[in-house]
Amino acid sequence: MLxxxxxxxxxxxxxxxxxxxxxxxFGIGGLLLTVxxxxxxxxxFRNRETRAAAAQRTVHLTWKLFVWIIVxxxxxxxxxxxxxxxxxxxxxxIVANHPSLLDVVLIMSLMDxxxxxxxxxxxxxxxxxxxxxxxxxxxxLGDPERTLSDCIAALQAGNNLVIFPEGSRTVPGCxxxxxxxxxxxxxxxxxxxxxxxxxxxxxLLPKGEKWYQSPKRRPRYKVRVCERIDPVVYARSVPPSRAxxxxxxxxxxxxxxxxxxxxx
Numbered sequence: 320m321l322x323x324x325x326x327x328x329x330x331x332x333x334x335x336x337x338x339x340x341x342x343x344x345f346g347i348g349g350l351l352l353t354v355x356x357x358x359x360x361x362x363x364f365r366n367r368e369t370r371a372a373a374a375q376r377t378v379h380l381t382w383k384l385f386v387w388i389i390v391x392x393x394x395x396x397x398x399x400x401x402x403x404x405x406x407x408x409x410x411x412x413i414v415a416n417h418p419s420l421l422d423v424v425l426i427m428s429l430m431d432x433x434x435x436x437x438x439x440x441x442x443x444x445x446x447x448x449x450x451x452x453x454x455x456x457x458x459x460l461g462d463p464e465r466t467l468s469d470c471i472a473a474l475q476a477g478n479n480l481v482i483f484p485e486g487s488r489t490v491p492g493c494x495x496x497x498x499x500x501x502x503x504x505x506x507x508x509x510x511x512x513x514x515x516x517x518x519x520x521x522x523l524l525p526k527g528e529k530w531y532q533s534p535k536r537r538p539r540y541k542v543r544v545c546e547r548i549d550p551v552v553y554a555r556s557v558p559p560s561r562a563x564x565x566x567x568x569x570x571x572x573x574x575x576x577x578x579x580x581x582x583x
Contacts (some may be wrong), residue, residue, distance in 0.1 A: 327535065328503035330393075334533045337392040346446045348381055353449025360453065364530065370478075371455035375432045378454050382428040394522065395421075395539060401544030402429040408513060410477045411547075414483055415515040416495065416574055417483035422517045425542050426481055433479040436466065437448050438487075467503060474510040484570065488526035495573050502563035505550035514570065516546040516577050545577060 357374060362372040390397050405413070406429075413433065415426060427433055434456050441447055442458040451458070457469045457480075473480055482504070486495040496542070505512050523538040524530065554562045 330537070331533055331535060334537065337389070337394040338530050339387070341389045341392070341394060345385060347441060348385065349446040349450050352377065352381065353446075357449060357453040370453070372432060374450075374453040374455070375434070378450060379427060379431050379433075382424050386425060386428045386468040393537060396539040397425065398539070398541045399425075399544075400541065402542065404513070404516075404544045407429045408479050409442040410474050410510055411479050412474060412501060412508075412510050412512045412513055413479060413481045414501050414512050414570060415481065415483055416517055416578060417485045417488050418517055418522060419488060419519050419540075421519075422483070422488075422539065423481060425517065425540060426515060429480060429542065430481075432493050433481055434452070435481040435519050439457055460478065463500070464545060467500070467507070470504045474504070474508045480504075480510075484567070487553050490527070491522060491525050495571070495574060497567050497574075499563045499567045502550075502566040502570070503559070505548075505566060506554050506559050506562045509551060512550065512566075512570070514548065514573060514577070516543045516545060516574070517541070518543075518578060543577070545573070 340466045356377060360370055360373045360377070364373055386397060389395055405426075408430070410540055413426065413430075415422060423435060427435070434454065436457045436459050437451055439458070439460055442451060442460065450456075455473075457466060457473065459466045470480055470482075482501045484499075484501045485495060486498050489495055501512075504510070519538050521534040521536055523534060523540075548566070550562075550566055551565045551568070558567070
C-alpha cells in the first residue's frame with residue numbers, strides 16, 4: 320500500500336500535470352474563440368455594442384467551463400460567497416485584490432457581462448488579443464487619460480468593469496499598495512464600487528512563480544462579494560484629487576480588515 324507521503328507526492332505531481340493541461344486548454348480556447356467563434360458573432364450581430372455583449376457572454380461561459388475543468392481535475396477547490404450580487408450589477412466598478420494569476424478568470428466566471436482593463440503584455444498576447452478586442456476590453460497602453468476616459472465611458476454605458484487597484488499581483492510578504500486610478504474612475508464617473516476579495520490557501524501562482532510550481536496541498540480559492548461603496552460621498556465639498564485619495568485610503572483599509580492575513 321502507498322503511504323501518506325507517497326500519496327501526497329502523487330497528488331502534487333498530478334496537480335502539476337493538470338496545471339499544464341489547463342494552461343494548454345486556456346491557450347487553445349482563446350485561439351479557437353478568435354478564429355471560429357467571434358467571427359460568427361460578428362456576422363450575426365451588426366451593432367458593435369450587441370457584438371461586444373455577445374462576446375462578453377461567451378467569455379463568461381468559457382471561463383466558467385475552464386474553472387469547472389480545473390476544479391474537476393482537482394487542481395484547485397473553489398468557493399464563491401455572494402456571487403449572486405455580481406449577476407445583478409450594472410454600471411459598477413468591481414474592485415478586487417490580486418493575490419494570484421487566476422483572480423480575473425474566477426471573478427469573470429461569476430459575471431454574465433463585464434469588461435476589464437488589460438496590461439500591454441496581455442494585449443499583445445496572440446492567444447488573447449482576439450478575445451480582448453471582441454469583448455471590448457480596455458487596454459492600458461501607457462496613456463492614463465485615454466484609459467481613464469475609456470473606463471468612464473464603459474461604466475456610463477451601463478457596463479461593469481473589473482479592476483485590480485494593486486496594478487499587478489501582490490508579492491507574497493509585501494504590504495498591499497493601491498494605485499488611485501480606480502478611485503479617479505469612480506469619482507469622475509459616479510459609478511458605485513463593489514468590493515470583492517480573493518483568497519487562496521495555500522497560495523497558487525503568485526507574482527514570480529511559474530505554473531509548474533504547485534504547492535504541497537491543493538489550493539482553495541474563495542471569492543467573497545462584499546459591500547458597495549458610493550463614491551459620491553467622498554466627492555462632496557472636496558477637490559476630485561483629494562476625493563480620490565480619501566476613497567483609495569478607505570478601500571485599502573477595508574481590504575486590510577477583510578483579508579488581514581494575506582500578507583503575513
